[in-house]
Amino acid sequence: MMQKPTLRFWQILHMNVGFFGIQYSFGLQQSAVNPIYDFLGASPDEIPLLNLAGPVTGLVVQPIIGALSDKTWHPRWGRRKPYFLIGALLCSLALIAFPFSSSLWMAAGLLWILDAGNNMAMEPYRAFVADKLNDEQRPLGFQMQSFFTGFGQTLANLSLFIFPLIIVGKTGSLPTW
Template sequence: MEKRKLSFWEIWNMSFGFLGIQFGFALQNANTSRIFETLGAETDKLAVYWLAAPITGFVVQPIIGYLSDRTWTRLGRRRPYFLIGAILASIALLMMPNSPTLWMAVGTLWIMDSSINISMEPFRAFVGDNLPDNQRTLGFAMQSFFIGIGAVVGSALPWVFTNVIGISNTASEGVIPPSVKWSFYIGGFVFFLAVLWTVLKSKEYTPEELEAFEKAKQDRYPN
């Protein structure tokens, strides 16, 4: 018994959510320092506020990886985490440029980074779960493609709003510019819709099927 070979578009669908994940990461990385400074952060303290990224990655990723390996629901094994993370991250993206105070913006960064990691970590295992060995390279390459597209478009979005559409990139003191706000609004919707596409268009094997695949593999390659 072997895993079914998936078509190009099936692999496209199961990887598409990474476009939204990286879109959110790119907006966060490119604009959060500016938001902090607008709300009164001192430049020499920005590194302290950014501790959210390495700490949440260090803590959240192994926990989510452990839990998703042991989760089985009607929605599947990995997809519940895709969806929960996308909902929380999208809300955080909508909240971030509307934070009234610095401490709320910092708290939102922690929520956003944790939520992005909740979605992202199971995506890596999704390839191993669903693809036969000879298609995994294509699966990871497809994820890398969407990571690149999301990073470029997400990082450039405020510039596009300002220089192409004509939305202002400046605002009064203590106010986030409209170009940044709209970028985060678009980012929230892109994140959620891209991940939702993968959730709705992809399927997962049942525990019994995965166990059968593993047993067949062991029978072919006994120790």
């Protein structure tokens, strides 16, 4: 088997920055979806059913994308990067459209698209770090994954309070604490 090259600290850091974006998207999905459903008129007993869209999508998408990314090869992009790109585009489009949802079912459909995009990017990304790093560097690579995962989730939750303060008047009202 071919020996993997030893990467510098900054190369490993750059390799993992994308986890911030993925987890930021997951964090927004988890914390901002219920207020949107509520705003669109969902009754309290409908919200748990509507929230099942994400986990069910993940159960279906993760194994399929994992298997496909293991068998895909592109001469320029390799086997994982096409999935990062497609997943990131799906997430971006869904996150941009989500606040403009005009109906409850549009919001639920966007949640499915968002979760599919998140999972399409996330699972190959996890494998990408193991693909690129040698045995001695994997612990550092996975620690950086964990750091960016936590940072993305934290900032996503904080941004629900920060954005209304920055864009006063455009979001309706300031949050009440």
